[in-house]
Amino acid sequence: MTTKTSATKVEQQEGSMFDAVLARLDIAAKIYGLSEEVAIVLRSPQKQVKVSLPIIMDNGKIEVFEGFRTIHSTILGPSKGGIRFGMDVCDDEVKALSAWMTFKCAVANLPYGGAKGGIKCDPRKMSVGELERLTKAYTVALADVFGPDKDIPAPDMGTGAREMAWIVDAYNKVYRGNFPGVVTGKPVGIGGSLGRETATGRGVMVATLAALKKMNLDPKKVTAAVQGFGNVGLNAARLLSQKGIRVCAIGDHTATLWNEKGIDIQAAIRFAKENNNTLKGFTGGVEIKNTELLTANVDILVPAALQNVITEEIAKNIKAKLIVEGANGPTVPAADHVLQEKGIIVVPDILANSGGVTVSYFEWVQNSYGHYWTEEEVNSKHDTSMNEAFEHVWNNMQQYKSTMRIAAYITALKKVEFGIKAKGKY
Numbered sequence: 001m002t003t004k005t006s007a008t009k010v011e012q013q014e015g016s017m018f019d020a021v022l023a024r025l026d027i028a029a030k031i032y033g034l035s036e037e038v039a040i041v042l043r044s045p046q047k048q049v050k051v052s053l054p055i056i057m058d059n060g061k062i063e064v065f066e067g068f069r070t071i072h073s074t075i076l077g078p079s080k081g082g083i084r085f086g087m088d089v090c091d092d093e094v095k096a097l098s099a100w101m102t103f104k105c106a107v108a109n110l111p112y113g114g115a116k117g118g119i120k121c122d123p124r125k126m127s128v129g130e131l132e133r134l135t136k137a138y139t140v141a142l143a144d145v146f147g148p149d150k151d152i153p154a155p156d157m158g159t160g161a162r163e164m165a166w167i168v169d170a171y172n173k174v175y176r177g178n179f180p181g182v183v184t185g186k187p188v189g190i191g192g193s194l195g196r197e198t199a200t201g202r203g204v205m206v207a208t209l210a211a212l213k214k215m216n217l218d219p220k221k222v223t224a225a226v227q228g229f230g231n232v233g234l235n236a237a238r239l240l241s242q243k244g245i246r247v248c249a250i251g252d253h254t255a256t257l258w259n260e261k262g263i264d265i266q267a268a269i270r271f272a273k274e275n276n277n278t279l280k281g282f283t284g285g286v287e288i289k290n291t292e293l294l295t296a297n298v299d300i301l302v303p304a305a306l307q308n309v310i311t312e313e314i315a316k317n318i319k320a321k322l323i324v325e326g327a328n329g330p331t332v333p334a335a336d337h338v339l340q341e342k343g344i345i346v347v348p349d350i351l352a353n354s355g356g357v358t359v360s361y362f363e364w365v366q367n368s369y370g371h372y373w374t375e376e377e378v379n380s381k382h383d384t385s386m387n388e389a390f391e392h393v394w395n396n397m398q399q400y401k402s403t404m405r406i407a408a409y410i411t412a413l414k415k416v417e418f419g420i421k422a423k424g425k426y
């Protein structure tokens with residue numbers, strides 16, 4: 001059931017991101033034998049909202065920003081997914097990311113559908129006051145879309161606990177009450193969960209260890225390169241090195257560093273904290289090019305920054321045996337077959353970075369109970385859930401003789417198909 005549009009886009013290095021979702025969906029649907037009536041539902045997001053947000057800037061002038069929220073599916077529960085602030089945010093990106101959330105939540109076995117939102121802006125160039133006004137204007141504009149049992153945002157690129165606190169505040173004011181469960185990733189102390197901030201990086205670590213075990217590799221004898229030093233990359237690098245993995249390369253948008261003996265990750269974290277969250281000027285390694293990190297001579301590659309970084313060309317030069325996708329959509333569809341032919345195991349984004357949304361779910365559960373768990377409880381529930389999801393996908397990979405990526409899609413499709421069929425039609 002591969003359609004002409006997506007087949008054409010597969011050939012491209014960087015086509016529409018939503019087409020990249022459909023390309024994988026089509027392959028998985030064919031291998032699994034998904035019924036066409038389910039496939040057509042999944043090819044179209046349920047709801048797409050676009051809002052204009054006029055904000056008073058610090059200079060007294062009004063600027064109008066574009067805000068987006070796409071709800072891809074609510075078949076398995078209220079829709080869940082982050083909010084991204086960045087200059088690349090657009091309809092296509094948000095749509096693709098919303099579909100990935102549907103599949104990610106299903107792979108992680110959470111009672112959620114998928115959504116994603118964003119605002120086209122450059123948060124690095126805005127003051128805290130401007131960002132607060134923008135976040136609150138966005139929340140008010142989407143107050144009838146969001147809701148603890150309807151659609152639940154969370155942090156994504158360019159946003160964090162601070163923005164989530166602003167969202168809950170604006171939402172509470174619209175509905176005149178207290179609704180901590182309307183958003184996850186809040187600061188601890190106002191309904192946030194312990195362990196949420198580090199959860200995505202922790203999930204990457206757990207998935208990496210699970211994959212190494214299957215590959216019969218000892219964590220203490222392998223090396224890794226981690227692209228990205230934001231919330232996901234930083235915590236992944238920190239936790240991987242804590243497990244004895246030698247992290248030889250790290251990088252962010254300001255600098256990429258290599259050290260064959262292993263980078264001192266704690267020192268890198270301290271440096272970044274003191275330098276506006278950037279690595280430029282860190283002397284714990286020699287500077288290399290951004291793309292050299294992806295093709296570095298290491299066993300494990302963790303792309304935890306942007307989408308579309310592993311192109312077909314880059315894939316041909318990758319030396320790692322294992323790729324664990326911390327970012328959403330780091331590999332373009334055209335690179336999939338190259339990685340497969342080279343025998344590289346790819347733990348796909350919808351599994352590898354599902355630790356974040358898993359602990360978001362725990363936060364939401366704690367909010368509705370009004371009872372809060374210890375960090376150890378959260379981490380241990382997270383690790384169990386991540387290992388189960390990994391095992392499930394691994395088994396499907398063997399059963400369907402596919403890649404792990406396609407097996408993850410199949411795992412999700414089975415659950416969503418059940419939901420669509422059980423709920424019936426009209």
Ligand code: GLU
Nearest residue numbers: 081082154155156357360
């Ligand atoms: N933005 C994160 C993701 O892409 C977290 C989403 C959530 O917790 O709802 O998975």
